[in-house]
Amino acid sequence: MKALQEKIKQDGLVLSDQVLKVDSFLNHQVDPVLMKKMGEEFARLFRKDGVTKILTLESSGISPALMAALELKVPMVFARKKKPLTQSADVYTATVHSFTKNTTHEIIVSRAFLTNRDKVLIIDDFLAYGQAAEGLIDIVKQAGANLSGIGIVIEKAFQPGGERLRSRGIRVESLAVIQSLKNGTVSFLEEAYA
Numbered sequence: 237m238k239a240l241q242e243k244i245k246q247d248g249l250v251l252s253d254q255v256l257k258v259d260s261f262l263n264h265q266v267d268p269v270l271m272k273k274m275g276e277e278f279a280r281l282f283r284k285d286g287v288t289k290i291l292t293l294e295s296s297g298i299s300p301a302l303m304a305a306l307e308l309k310v311p312m313v314f315a316r317k318k319k320p321l322t323q324s325a326d327v328y329t330a331t332v333h334s335f336t337k338n339t340t341h342e343i344i345v346s347r348a349f350l351t352n353r354d355k356v357l358i359i360d361d362f363l364a365y366g367q368a369a370e371g372l373i374d375i376v377k378q379a380g381a382n383l384s385g386i387g388i389v390i391e392k393a394f395q396p397g398g399e400r401l402r403s404r405g406i407r408v409e410s411l412a413v414i415q416s417l418k419n420g421t422v423s424f425l426e427e428a429y430a
């Protein structure tokens with residue numbers, strides 16, 4: 237997605253060869269116009285798949301997931317990282333390890349919001365090692381729901397998550413695919429082959 241690539245080039249900060257910071261439009265401050273365009277693009281990609289629910293992970297997945305949900309006119313559910321006081325015990329849980337933060341935590345979704353009648357589109361902000369996606373897939377499986385695919389805002393192709401998921405036949409659509417963050421520069425995949 238051209239507008240997203242331009243925004244990453246303009247405002248993304250390369251923190252290391254492994255990590256890109258996009259706090260100014262996705263992970264802290266949020267650009268609603270860009271989010272709307274992303275929602276339209278995810279909806280275009282998955283419109284024919286009969287999606288009934290979008291599943292994401294708090295907090296950074298919520299903005300793009302909500303915009304896609306608005307376009308597809310389906311509810312958006314976000315997995316929680318902390319169990320609130322009001323949460324019933326009737327939940328699906330999965331474990332997610334973050335290589336970026338070197339933390340492991342449980343994610344929680346209420347059984348009331350995901351059932352075996354759902355066709356689920358998972359959306360997340362980044363795809364790196366695929367651990368967040370795996371946790372969400374685990375929850376879709378526990379619910380007995382169907383997985384339509386995974387929509388990612390920024391995939392880092394030099395980390396193994398995308399390949400691992402696609403090699404299992406899972407449809408993964410990424411709006412921007414980064415080939416490399418070497419030398420403080422963002423190179424997109426299609427540029428590498430241009």
Ligand code: 5GP
Pocket residue numbers: 254255256257258263296333334335336360361362363364365366367368369397
């Ligand atoms: P994975 O589970 O695929 O290894 O990593 C995905 C999660 O880690 C994303 O939800 C995101 O929060 C975080 N993440 C991974 N790589 C990056 C990165 O380069 N920049 C930012 N801002 N977050 C990242």
